[in-house]
Structure formats: C-alpha cells, structure tokens
Amino acid sequence: MSIGRRRLGQGVAAAAGGLALPWIAARPAEAQRSANTLRIAFRDAVPNIDPFFNSQRTGLIIGHQAMDGLVHREPATFRIVPALATEWRWVDSKTLDFTLRSGVKFHDGSDFGADDVVYTLNTVANPATRVATPSNYAWIDGCEKTGDNTVRLTMKRPTPAALEYLALVTPIWPKATRERLGPDGFSRLPIGTGPYRFTKNDVAAGVEFERFDGYYEGGPKGRPAIQKLVARYIGDAATELTELLGQRVDWIWNMNPDQVNNVNRMPYLQATRQESMRVGFLNLDAAGRSGADNPMTKLKVRQAVWHAIDRTAIAERLVGGGSRVPPAPCFPSQFGCNGDVAVRYDYDPAKARALLAEAGYPNGFDVELTSYVQPRQWSEAVQNYLRAAGIRANLNLMQVAAQIQRSQRGELAMQMASWGSYSINDVSAILPVYFANGADDYARDPEMIRLVEEGGNTAEEEVRKTAYDAAIRRATEQAYWCPLHTYVSTFGFQKQLEFPTFADELPRFYMAKWK
Known part of the structure; x- marks a missing residue:
C-alpha cells in the first residue's frame, strides 16, 4: 500500500465509514403514494x-x-x-x-x-x-x-x-x-x-x-x-440519510458512497450510481486576487499542490463507482477535451516538499481551503494530503451559494468545488468559466484568455481543437486548476418509486412514478 493510500485510510477512513445506520423501523410509503406526492431532499x-x-x-x-x-x-x-x-x-x-x-x-x-x-x-x-x-x-x-x-x-x-x-x-x-x-x-x-x-x-x-x-x-x-x-433543503449528508431511512423523504442523491450497500440492505429502499459530467477541482489563486502575497501566485507552489494529492486514491477509494481523474480541466467526453496534451503530475509528496522549498517555503505555509464539497471526508482527504506535504490547509466548509459569492469576489486563495458544465458536452461550457477573465477566473492569464476565445470563435473543428489543445497544455503547465475526480451521482430512494437515472446529472422528476 502506498503512503498516499495509508494516509487516506488514516485520515478519512473513520469519516467514510463512521456514519452508522440507525435502526429505524420501516414504514411503507403508501401515504405518499396515496397523496401522489414525492418528497425530495437537496443538500x-x-x-x-x-x-x-x-x-x-x-x-x-x-x-x-x-x-x-x-x-x-x-x-x-x-x-x-x-x-x-x-x-x-x-x-x-x-x-x-x-x-x-x-x-x-x-x-x-x-x-x-x-x-x-x-x-x-x-x-x-x-x-x-x-x-x-x-x-x-x-x-x-x-x-x-x-x-x-x-x-x-x-x-x-x-x-x-x-x-x-x-x-x-x-x-x-x-x-x-x-x-x-x-x-x-x-x-x-x-x-x-x-x-x-x-x-x-x-x-x-x-x-x-x-x-x-x-x-x-x-x-x-x-x-x-x-x-x-x-x-x-437539508444541509448535511448525515441528516439527509437519516431522513431517507426514517421515510420522511423519498429521494436523495450524492449521499456518502460508503452507504450504498447499507441502504440497499433496507427492504424499502434502493440505491443506484451513475457517473456524471461533473468534475471536482481545486482552483488556485495564481492571479493574486486574494492578495499579492498569496503563495499560489508562485508556479512551483501550484505544482507542489498537484503533486501533493493522490487524486487516484480519492477517485477510486472515496468517490468510487467508476470515478476517474481527468487529466485536463474538463470532462473527457466534451468536444475539445484532449487529455493527451495535458501535462501530467504524479502523486509525489517528496517532490511537492522540494518544490515548496525551492519556492521559498521550506517550512511550508498556512492557507485557507474553502470547500462546499460533500461528503466532507473528500475535503478532509485533500486537506490531509496537503498537510503531509507542508501546506497547512485550514479547512473551511461552506454552503454552496456562500462560497460562490466569496469566490466571485476574488477572496479565495484555494477553493475546492465542482462544475457540471450544465451537462453541455462541449468545453465551451467549462473553459470560459475559469479561464476567460470572468468572476471565477483565478488565472487571469492573457494567453489563456486568447486561446479560449479563439476556440470559441469558430465552427471549424480543427481550428477549435488546435486552440483548445494549446489552452489545455498551458493550463496544466501552469498548474492553474487541478482536476481531482469525476463525480458519480449516488441516488437513494424508496423502492416503491420508479426513477430513471441518466449520465447528464439532471434528475427528471417528471419521469418518476409510484409503482
């Protein structure tokens, strides 16, 4: 077992498996069927x-x-x-x-x-x-x-x-x-x-x-x-799951993957998984929007962040269900998302520490790591990897809307978040958001802006591919935006509910029905 996998086990195993399923007597969903109502929980x-x-x-x-x-x-x-x-x-x-x-x-x-x-x-x-x-x-x-x-x-x-x-x-x-x-x-x-x-x-x-x-x-x-x-709106995964088990809600999603088998043991519930187009990532403040002395403005520090995290272990052992690490800052199926041109960063904590020393931080540094990601152990795993390399990430778990507001004001040196591209299968739904000088762009790189605009200003496929290839190469060379893993949507719902799932991360309740 690698150091990264030991640390993953030590740092988050308790959180990953620690949510015990309470014994709650099953009550049939007949009341909801007769009322012709579906009760949904969102995080x-x-x-x-x-x-x-x-x-x-x-x-x-x-x-x-x-x-x-x-x-x-x-x-x-x-x-x-x-x-x-x-x-x-x-x-x-x-x-x-x-x-x-x-x-x-x-x-x-x-x-x-x-x-x-x-x-x-x-x-x-x-x-x-x-x-x-x-x-x-x-x-x-x-x-x-x-x-x-x-x-x-x-x-x-x-x-x-x-x-x-x-x-x-x-x-x-x-x-x-x-x-x-x-x-x-x-x-x-x-x-x-x-x-x-x-x-x-x-x-x-x-x-x-x-x-x-x-x-x-x-x-x-x-x-x-x-x-x-x-x-x-239920603010945390544990409460959400408890509400499902108690049959006070009929449908939840993105619950802790470790609970899938436990939920499926319940005679009145079922859990399913479906990979989505959502990508989890770290956005690093290379532009210094959160402060000119922000360590993320240094290339070697950003490269150290990429090397410090065992992204494969997080994808395979925490997210699960077929999650993978995208090599490029986009979802692999999207037009223009060519992972072959991306610069690769292997998990190498020793190299991360050496890069920090070369950047002037031999003793590491403190930084706020904001995250709205649930389950929280995913954020804690990233925090643990960073700390092991010398980056003392102080985790600040936030609500989604609050973090988005802080991000767009340019206040965050390091943020963990996700983007689903509105399920649009084209990189024009992700690259301009983070690299075209908008509110979420923490690179503010004129060359990146030019390349993304060039790829978006034509219908000629080869011209688009060439521009997007160059943008992906530069984004990964400069270690601006670190893709962590793809998301796998995990659904839990009443067995008496017929609910189809799809790869575009867009639940369609108008297609659901009580059996």
Missing part, C-alpha cells in the same frame, strides 16, 4: 430559483422541472428534439431560424409566442442583466421576430453547441408577466411552460411544485405521473 439551498440567476446544479434541476426552452435534449441519446420550437434551420454558421409551437400556455394562463422568445434571449444576452454564468449566453448577438410564430437568432460568432445551450440553460420567460412583476418579483415564483409549476418557494427551507395539467400536447417532457413535488 444546498438556492437563493434564486430562476435558473438564469444561479450557477448551482440544484438550481438547474429545480428550473428544469418547471421551465422549457426552444429545444430539448433527450437524456439517453443527447439528441436535440422539438420543445417550444417545432422546427429550426441553420441559415449560416451564425444564424438560426425557429418556427414556434402554437397553443402553448404559461403557468399563469398567458399565451406563449415569439415576443417571449425575443424578450428572453435579448435580455439574458445583455451584460447589464448580470446572469449567473455569462459565458452561457455571451455568444448571442440578438433575436428578432420574423413572423407571428417565427424568430431569428443571430450569434456573435459561430457556436456549434448553440442548440445544447438553448436546450439546457435557456428557458423562456413570459415577457408581459416578468415586466409586470419585475426581475425580483418574478424570481420569487418563476413562471414557465414546463410540466410542473412552482407553488411555494422558501429560500431557506425549500421549493414545492404541482403538476401543470395545461402542459402542451407533444411536449418532450410529457405529463408527469406524480401530482406534487416537495423539495426540502
């Missing part, structure tokens, strides 16, 4: 459930149940199919024409039409709107109405993944209602055209939905079998 609270104004995966999931875009991506095949638009045509590499579906109603009873599409796309593309992830919409130049039920979308640059962005992160607002309520009023209980409608939103406690019986005929999400969804 993180979402301050703004309008999906344009949060970058949390939980926010994307919540919005997906209630709001539709022009097109839809089938979860099993990734094929783009009609949604609010029935047809589309590429006029040229920067222009898309859409024919809109007739007879669609918003949840407030108003009619969907071309004005809503034009209003939504032009609003979110405007930098003054301050959407949560500007790179998702920065490619949009504008949208115009070309007929009673037709619109034209023009792009600032060729965007091969345009339909994926429109399917996954661009739901359509009702223009008149949002203008009447104002952005803040609208976001309290957003109105869409999806199969569920919001009925309650408490930013601290959770969200409730009800089936929208007016969902349009032929809609790609179909009519839900379950009448009501009640989603609660």
